[in-house]
Amino acid sequence: MKRFVFILFIVVALVSTVLAREVYVWMDPSTEPEFKKWLRERYYPTFEQQTGIKVKIAEVPYDEQTLRMRLMSGDGPDNVGLAGPSFAPFYIDAGYLIPLDEYAKKYHWDELLTDLYWKLGHYKGKLWTIPQEFEAMVLFYNPKVFKENGWEPPRTIKEMEELAAKMKEKGIMPFANGNVGWKPAVEWIFTAAINHIAGPEKVYEALTGKIPWTDPAFVESVEATKRWYQEGWLGGGKFFSLDVGEVYQLLVEGKAGMAIWGTWAFGDLTYYSTSTEDWDWVPFPSKEGLSYPIFAIGVGSCIGINKNAKDPDAVAQLINFDLREPLDNLELFAEDLKLFGTVAYTPIKSFEVNEETAKKLEKLGVDKRIVKFLELSTKAFEKNTYGYVTWTFWPPESDRYIIDNLELVWLGEMSSEKFLKGLQEVFEREVKEGKAIYIPPRS
Amino acid sequence: MRNTFIMLIPALLLIAFIMIVPSISTIYYAFTSWNGFTKPTFIGLQNYREIFSDSLFWKVVWNNIKWTLFFLTIPVILALIVASELNNVPQKAKGVFKTIFLIPYVLPTLAVTRLWQAVFFHPLHGIITKIFNHDFLGTPSTALLAIAIINTWQWWGFLANVFSAAMDQIDKTYYELAHLEGANRWQMFKYVTLPMILPTFIFMEIMTVVWSFLVFDYIFITTQGGPGRASEVLATLTYKTAFFYLKFGKGSALATTMIMFASVPIAIYLRLVSKGGERV
Incomplete structure (x- = not known):
């Protein structure tokens, strides 16, 4: 037995x-x-x-x-x-x-x-594949620095540039941005500029081949990024030697006033932050005449x-x-958001981040600033005020072209027009090769 | 004899798999269009035509030449001076100095580069940045120089050790005779030391040219070839072409041009060896 x-x-x-x-x-x-x-x-x-x-x-x-x-x-x-x-x-x-x-x-x-x-x-x-993660380009800022100087978060590009100039005068780094350790950080700036200066409608038209990338609206956007660098606003003029891992610290410590990052930074900021006053965000400012807020979204x-x-x-x-x-598993989702920020979030139809859900998430300990983003970005989809990030909607080589060549424009080694002409050539070729990415129609 | 050959088989197989197969594959892929995923397509000399007609390639080659010229002179001069001075130091102290000079060489490149980036060239609080009030790594005109300085810090001690070892082989009576003839230190270096260590000197200079055309790690860790293309070299361009643009065919073609550039000094060296025999 x-x-x-x-x-x-x-x-x-x-x-x-x-x-x-x-x-x-x-x-x-x-x-x-x-x-x-x-x-x-x-x-x-x-x-x-x-x-x-x-x-x-x-x-x-x-x-x-x-x-x-x-x-x-x-x-x-x-x-x-x-x-x-x-x-x-x-x-x-x-x-x-x-x-x-x-x-x-x-x-x-x-x-x-x-x-x-x-x-x-x-x-x-x-x-x-199942696309995951939801992210958007926004403008981060240090509320303490703003409060001390009596500044308000900017809503227009003009206001943002005026503020950047004031910060530089006061010895505060205007934008905590750098690309050491992550060269593609340069495309965050490009993404922010084309969606908020040329506008998402123009970007949509270019992505669907209706207008070329050489359109004057894009020239103006690229020129703006060049100005931001040459004025010494991006990373205090040290964009090319500032490590992407250090920039969070600069913002929460108030050494920098603003930062052009995507919402993936929520997780990192929560990690570095010591109070609720050392960081916050607003939608990235738009050029006068464009709607506000606009969220350049990405996967x-x-x-x-x-x-x-x-x-x-x-x-x-x-x-x-x-x-x-x-x-x-809402509780698990809340923990996920607390640790990873919006990196943990994939929008699904049956889960709308409305007022009720927002309250539930806040009750479960999710940072209000993260919940605010989920609420606002959901509305951006409804109101058709969303834009496109390069790393999701551009074919791979076109995206890489931007990363490798925008720096040359900033350094004065290439004109904005030549840069965009090159982008148009690469983009056209990739579209012909069938590498274009699906662009959702704007309703 | 037969046994010897059998004993060599494992080593030969290892060399075949590690060196010969990848080398031949690289040459083959250089004539193809290949994204690293699907089957490569044969396109003849198209990759080379594209490479040689691209102004970026020549800019990058020029960066490699600048790098080579720097390493043929600065670290070599530094190492020769220190190695000569070591000759005047008591034997025990000499050993201690040689060990100290060798320490940077045995440290991992990643650690050394990151350390220099954080301590000396940090854009906000780096020691060198503060002394010169200049962002070396973030400025196109000084980025390559800054990286070369980091590499030199790790490299010159090794060179000094090699030169010192060569100088140890020189018969001391030559110096005594030169001294009796009234030669000063510079003359002794010029007429005794340098001719006696010439084979080592030439070998190290030739290897410096080879290594300079293959440099990758220091540049990729610090600037990835930037700002713009200011510190781009052949190896970083090859890597980016293959892995960032997924153009493995063109990347292979670039790799073969690197090999061609590096082969020139090797050919010169072999020629010298065959001609001069024992001299080199």
Whole structure:
């Protein structure tokens, strides 16, 4: 009898091991320890508890090259995170991902995702990735510095420039911006300028090929970015030697008055902040004549399923768990927002950030400033006052062209006209090659 | 004989996989259009035509030449002076100095570069920034020079050690004779030291040219080739072309041009060796 029980035990153990469902995920080693802890001890265990699927975490540098090499060798995480929709076609054409249409049907993702996110995930008629994260370019400022000097947050470009000049006079860095450690930080400035000076309608027309990038409205925008640099406002004239990791500190300490960042900075600012008075945000100022507020929006990343995933169904379940987080696990979502800011937020149809939800989130401890953004940006979608960030809506090479060449304009080595002519050439070529990104029609 | 060959097989296989296969692959990809994901397409010399007709390429080559000229002179002069002075120091102290000078060389490049960026060239509170009231790394005209200074700090100690070791081999009687002839220190250096360490000197200068055309890490960590293209060199351009623009074919073509530039001094060195034999 004893022998029979022993054999039965072994068989049960073996069968359960074979049948145990598992998802293999990557975590970047450079992630803040606090964030790692939350993912390890709270987020994934909640998923495991609710689904019975185990999550195996490996600390691997989550950069594009490592990912591509590992996928090439038949390895990589089960849920493949990409830098944005413009990168997805490379991975899809190479056959590294599987289509998600079946899972979309099963989990009703078409009803869950907003139209923009749903369409951004498609390529050649199939759903391949789920766009994640929601971000927008805004103007951060230090309320204490503003209060001490009797300044009001600017609403127009003119007001912002006047304020920048005053700050420089007082020895305060006007914009805490730099690009050491993250060269693409230069495109944040470009994105802010074209959407808030030329305006989102013009950007839409250029992205859909109705007008060229050489349009005078874009020349004016690029000239403005050049002025901001040459006046010594961006990073106090030290934009090219200031580290992107240091700029948060400069703002919260009041050494800088404003900053042109995206809402991904919410998480970092919460980390550096010591009081509620050391940072706040307003929508980025618009040129006179344009509507206010405008939010140049973007998708931070997108996620697909590795064709070599052992249990793709389990991976789809993890994606679904993540998407439905605000609906099914509001408390967990609140914790996510507290740690990661809007990086944790993917807009879904059934979850509207209205007054009621905002109150609930605040009650759960989410910073008011983050909740305010979620509320306002939702309205921007409704009122059609949203713009486009370069890293989501520009084809990959056009985006890279901006990063590598805008600096030359600022340094006086290239004219704004020549820069935009070059952009138009690259953009046109990429559109011809079928690399254009889906641009939602403006209703 | 047969056993010797068998013993060599593992090493030969290793070399084949680590060096020969990637080298041949790079040459092959240089004639293709390849995004690193899908199958490469053969396009003949198109990549080279694009590279050589791009003014950026020549600007980048010029940056490499400036870098080479700097490293052929400044660290070498510094190392020669220090190595000569070490000759006049007691043996025990000499060992201590040589070890101290070698310390920067054994430190990881990333750590050294980040340290210099934070302590000396920080745009707001760097020591050198404050002394000269100038943002070296953030200004196009001084960015490359600032990076070269960081590299020199790590490099010159190694050079000094190499030169010092070569000087140790010189028979002391030459110096005694020169002294009796009334030679001063400069004359002793010029007529005794330098000719005697010439093979080492030439070898290090040739290797400096090779390494200068392959420089990548210091530049990529500090400025990534910026501001603008002020510190862009062949290796950073190759990397960006391949990994940022996903043009692996063109990146491979750029890599082969790097190899060509680096091969010139190697060819000169081999020629010198074959001609001069024991002299070099």
